[in-house]
Amino acid sequence: xxxxxxxxxxxxxxxxxxxxxxxxxxxxxxxxxxxxxxxxxxxxxxxxxxxxxxxxxxxxxxxxxxxxxxxxxxxxxxxxxxxxxxxxxxxxxxxxxxxxxxxxxxxxxxxx
Amino acid sequence: xxxxxxxxxxxxxxxxxxxxxxxxxxxxxxxxxxxxxxxxxxxxxxxxxxxxxxxxxxxxxxxxxxxxxxxxxxxxxxxxxxxxxxxxxxxxxxxxxxxxxxxxxxxxxxxxx
Numbered sequence: 570x571x572x573x574x575x576x577x578x579x580x581x582x583x584x585x586x587x588x589x590x591x592x593x594x595x596x597x598x599x600x601x602x603x604x605x606x607x608x609x610x611x612x613x614x615x616x617x618x619x620x621x622x623x624x625x626x627x628x629x630x631x632x633x634x635x636x637x638x639x640x641x642x643x644x645x646x647x648x649x650x651x652x653x654x655x656x657x658x659x660x661x662x663x664x665x666x667x668x669x670x671x672x673x674x675x676x677x678x679x680x681x
Numbered sequence: 682x683x684x685x686x687x688x689x690x691x692x693x694x695x696x697x698x699x700x701x702x703x704x705x706x707x708x709x710x711x712x713x714x715x716x717x718x719x720x721x722x723x724x725x726x727x728x729x730x731x732x733x734x735x736x737x738x739x740x741x742x743x744x745x746x747x748x749x750x751x752x753x754x755x756x757x758x759x760x761x762x763x764x765x766x767x768x769x770x771x772x773x774x775x776x777x778x779x780x781x782x783x784x785x786x787x788x789x790x791x792x793x794x
Binding site for chain 2: 573600602624670673
């Protein structure tokens with residue numbers, strides 16, 4: 570199983586809403602990532618979790634709050650987002666010694 | 682500096698031709714160089730990857746060439762097919778502490794039937 574599953578696939582939320590994105594992998598990977606991708610741009614790293622601990626936060630605004638409840642799950646909690654936060658949010662995972670990083674299909678987020 | 686430069690921005694190739702995409706980096710702390718293929722509305726899919734101690738790696742129609750001294754690497758797609766039409770991203774992984782993947786700016790490939 571080389572799959573990273575993200576839910577939901579699409580999400581529309583208002584600027585005052587609170588929502589969460591979910592990511593799951595069962596490959597035994599101990600590093601998990603959140604990336605943000607705008608149209609026609611490369612993925613931009615937001616957060617990295619290593620062994621369930623936050624190891625990298627790329628100066629992401631606090632309206633984005635990551636959480637890693639266990640080694641298979643990664644959440645991204647969203648609150649008071651702006652329309653410019655509309656993007657494809659990608660989750661990825663990797664196991665250090667194998668090096669490959671696998672991406673999910675993403676959640677298409679629209680903030681209205 | 683943690684940056685990966687990718688060219689060209691877009692590429693049009695006839696069916697059966699060779700597609701070549703180039704990337705260059707400056708940070709010598711990169712230790713792994715994957716290429717990703719992304720179709721519209723989908724997440725990036727790992728295509729092929731190489732470590733800096735190898736000069737070339739081939740998997741089917743896809744070949745990575747790596748020049749460590751020049752800090753450059755490239756993707757060659759042989760016998761390009763319309764189904765290869767997608768955006769391709771090179772990437773580099775840092776070794777400092779936690780693994781971090783830095784992406785190139787992407788190349789939109791269109792293969793004409």
